[in-house]
Amino acid sequence: MKNTHTISQISKMSLLGASISLALSGHAFAQDAAEEDNNSNIEAITVTATKRSQVIYEVPIAISAFNGEALAAQGVTDLTDVGKFVPNLNVTGFSAGHTSSANPFIRGIGLQDHLITTDPGVSVYVDGVYLGRQVGQNWNLNNIERIEVLRGPQGTLYGRNSIGGAINIITKQPDEVAVTKLNVEAGTRGRKKADIFLNREITPELAFNLNAGYNARDGIGEFINVPDAEYDVGETKELYGRLSVRYAPSDDFSLVLTADKNDGEGGLRPYQVLIDEVPTGAYYTGGRFGGTFENGPLRNADTTADPYDNATGSRDVTTVTNEASGISLTADWNWNDDFASKVVVSSRSSEYKAGLDDDGTVYTIDQFPELGEADQTSVEFQINGFLGDADFVSGLYWFEEEGSNYQMPGTAGSTDGAFFNEGPTLLALDQETTSKAVFINVGYDVSDALRVSGGLRYTKDEKEASADIWIDGEDGPTDATKPQFASDKWDEVSFDLSANYTFDSGINVYGSIQNGYQSGQFPARPYCMFTSRSCFVATENITAVNYELGVKGEVTDNFSMSVAVFNTEFEDLPYQVSTTAVGGFNTVNLVVEQTSRGVEFEGTLTLTDNFKVHTSLGYMDVDVDEKDGVKPVAPLTPDLTASISPMFEYPLASGATIKARVDYSFRDEMYGEPTSDAGRQTLLDSRELVNFDISYVAASEDWTVSLYGRNVFDERYDNARLNTGDYILQILSNDASEFGLRYRRDF
Template identity: 55%
Template sequence: MHTKPIVAGIALAVASSVSWAQTDEANTIFEEVVVTAQKREQSIYEVPVAISAFSGDTMEKQGISDLTDIGKFVPNLNITGFSAGHTSSNNAFIRGIGLQDHLITTDPGVGVYVDGVYLGRQVGQNWSLSNIERVEVLRGPQGTLYGRNSIGGAINIITRAPGEEAEVHLGTQVGTRGRFNADIYASAPLSDSFAVSGSLAYQSRDGLGEFTNLPGADMDVGELQDFSGRVAARWTPTDKLSILFAADGNDGKNGLRPYTTLIDELPNGAVYQAGYRNSDRAADPYDNATGQLNQTEVTNKASGFSVTVDYDISDSLHSKLLFSDRHSEYTSGLDDDSIEADFLSFPEEGEADQRSIEFQLDGDMGDWDFVTGLYFFEEDGHNFQDDTVFNGGAPSDFFLEQSLESTAIYGNVGYHVNDKLRVSGGLRYTQDEKTAHTILFETIEETNTRDWSETSWELAANYDISENLNGYATIQSGYTSGQYPARPYCLIGSFDFGSGELSRPNCFEANDNVTALNYEVGIKGTPLDNLKMSLSLFHTIYNDLPYQVSTTSGGGFETRNLLVDQTSQGIEWESSLAVTDGFMLHSTLGYINADVDDQQAAAPLTPELTVSISPEYTMAMDSGELSFRADWSYRSEMYGEPSKDPGRFTKLDSRSLINVDITYRNDVDNWSASLYGKNITDERYDNARLNTGDYVLVMLSNDASEFGVRLSKDF
């Protein structure tokens, strides 16, 4: 399929229609969307960044319950889960950049933030969206304001803060696959200056398969159970000062994510040579034939607190101090062969502690505006695989830990040249230091320390084409600090029988910084009274980008960083069209061409095309409204790992998912009832594939069809 001419034609048609449809009339159909993508409140149309925003109400209509669902409706965003078979992991890939592994030495390319706090680790932090006010997805490098680990983009999760009026929200969801969710959110002012809020949520869903050789397993394959809570208190002793304290926690107990192993496809592999075949696996790939009870269940826990101090120094000058402390942990692992015999098994546990503090100063002074800040982040964590079994050998251990300190200073200044044109520029200087330590087989030990520094920058311009239409152009850079190998079994070395000496390579070393430079132009706004849209075109250059390549070696499962240079270019479109007073059509389109300098490598988990179409019809009724919505989401075929060798069985098929929702909202008594269907055609698809040379590991989706009812009541 020749997608480039098709997408280019769509882009030209869209751009042409927009250019001829400009209007200065006030728009009354679409509400203004305010975001904090640049560390201050702005209209989404004023931000010189490709950005998607989801309100709590929008997420409910689209059946969005976690970050994986959001990944279905944002152009050039693909969210997948595979980390050690953990059901709580959400790995975001934006414009071909993401997280390929979960081990502590691996940094993501997309930063996830909750109320301004960066989450260093995703495994162990299962964020439900029950008390979320808004989710923002920023596409492209965000190195100036967000710093390290945002070369692909950033995801901001903004929770609901205590309000000035008392409110209570109750919600429940019951459906097929044993779905049962329940949540409560309450907020109340206790005085003129003090307000509190709290939320509790429980989520559960049955699995997709059984552990066929372990009838005593507590959980089924893919089963979900998670309990979470959050409390917040806001104190405003004066009109200028506000202090917000928030604490949260979650505790999940789940069944191992669905996966299977291809054995017969690699007749020279160790699993096949040991006499095992595909017929030794479970007949249904969503069942699992493991014989290791300790790898049927995965757990995730996280807890943390933050303190945010906002102070208005003057009418035009504002400061913020943000402190956070978080802890996350998990247990998981994979019996990679997925057969009853204990030939390949990697039970695992991990945890991480992080602390951060950030001081911000922002202001508006006539034609000038600015945001500056100081930032400090530290993280300590480890991953431990106890009694691993490799190729049927004796049980052994693998231990990996890392400590990190990162400091930064940043600033972004904007100037309004006239009523229509604003130009801005930003700089961020960052210093990082990492110390990594690994122990293999309790005998081989290595420690390494390295530091890095990087200056990120940005130049941007916004131009008001009309009252309701804005164009922008930006050049922005970003970086991810260097990384140590995730599984350095290369340290085992090889024994020379002739000399009787052991040769050990010095392979436990970190690579240089990964850098990105992005050129982007876009147009966004409401060119027609009934059309809201955004269009962006980008060209991004990545240097020293680490592709994680995993193979089996003589001693274990080895993961190395293959450094490549990658150039990505593409187009992104989002729109909402009010066809009639009651009929709305939402659509997104993303196209990306990721060109890698290594001919044997390809951008992993990066579909060339991402599309969604969502018609929505609303009928007014005496006491409220009745709405009908359908969401179709498409991701084209992609590679499940960096290798694009067709003989390595790493290609993932395209997928189309359809959700439906029928909701009645009673505006008089403030309640709603919904009938919903998710993935109504029961599309089954692969999340990732990994060819080790001895076997192919296939991570399957946990996203089967589901039908049910949602009820909510506001007081």
């Protein structure tokens, strides 16, 4: 049971409830202004969540869709921002202190750790290509056609690692329309951003588009003991680009070749070390594992007065970098009116440098610079089509990933890059993953109103892993390392079954059973292996079964809504639990059975032709079975999520338009790790964030100037909290208030 809300929190939530009751609506199905069509003020966005083009109301799953043209107006610049406006979605970032990480949690399922031996529970796809790793990708949302957030297990069509849900990012494809768009943004906290998008037809068969940009923002604190640090705490800058070329020699065949790259660097994410000042705490007593600290006991006074400053004395951990690149080829071939095929081939690589100074002081005690890299290759082949009143999507899938993570002890005098030539390796993880799958999903129109669909997917996974770490033997630590090797195989059949009925009014009612699968995982930091060698063993298959009922559609010409009620049962779900060890953490898998149940509400209310309100509301109750006499909790999972977004348009006599919107987002308090023990102090406070955007759109509609504010009340909040036993790592948000101007020009 969570701690009781304070009086101020209760009053805030009462205000929130009143606002939702007044709005009588939920978050947008489509995020931009809709043109009137057949006396309706609601735009029904088309999605491809089921790998078919369908109007969002017809898809028998809980889904939120964001139209790319309005993402900037809502203050959405990355996946973290998307997580502020979708019910029961929380996106956090804390991996090794990196500023580019984005870890989505949907309905209580996500990724607690970033190391190569752990897999996410929410899959992220870009144009059909699965992103195996999310640290270092830092995907910019500037050439986006649409973002779809699918809630609940998606194991049949999206495969492994989607037991919580999937996020589908669809970019703008090359076509014959000549487009040039320029965006320039400048604001407080040193915001500098420029982005250009080009789309051109070269010949009737050949077209391309190009998106390129630069984005930078100043830091939020200082490295008080490293005056020559290249960046401040939380500072970011990044270059990115994406080129797509489409060749379509006929209406029935097309090839799209896409290449993308991003290169970013900056300062370590803000975090605070809270030393456990109790007689048994190692930092408090000044030693552990039979040894003493050179500088004696530590106190919280040895860290920083301002939690957004950093007191490390090691330059090694002040800078973070990320780089990712990829190339993909998509071929679409319509054989005839009834059958078509699609092939998506992709190769991607990513790498990052990050790491934390765990003690958070100037002393050289627990400093762990880290490098990570991953290379992946994937191929998906689909055959899709129609057989009478039935339609089907089928295919074969192959995925291979090779990745590694390395940690070395940082020193006060070393410079960037040099630490990997100094001292013993504290952690060296390598893993190769191969996944193969075959799937089919069939839909059948029983009548004009009733549609049923079902699918099966067979997946076979294999992992080979090695861990090379600093030995913690019976007589204490040594400078030797000794690798351990392990491998395992898994296979699983995933399924889904759904039915949806459309009434004459257009309201759609659906019911579904969805199954998800994730292969087992090796421990992230198996420091226990040298005293208990059996600990470097993978978990069993992770499975999820979701039962869901929903109603969605246009209730009236000016009101659309979606309601979903769900119950999801997870088996063999691993939570990552960390305690202090010689090399920093010993992270083990706590395997649990979990049941998540809840309700989600979204919709759009058009009060007048010029005034709309969007809101979202999600409530979850998560029950985790008792494990070894302890009652765990789902980490980083708020009970309540909500948002309200009123939008107003005011036409001027000149033909120009003033557009204004405010976006309010609420995330309830949640635990940073799988324990609710009050003594571990890992409860994260609730947070309320407010953005606004006021835009002047010229009468010609070819240029817009906007005044924006993000996190306008400067809400400071925690992204995560981890209690190692000796100290608490309080990972802080990099989300301070920002105000600025944005200019957009279409040529």
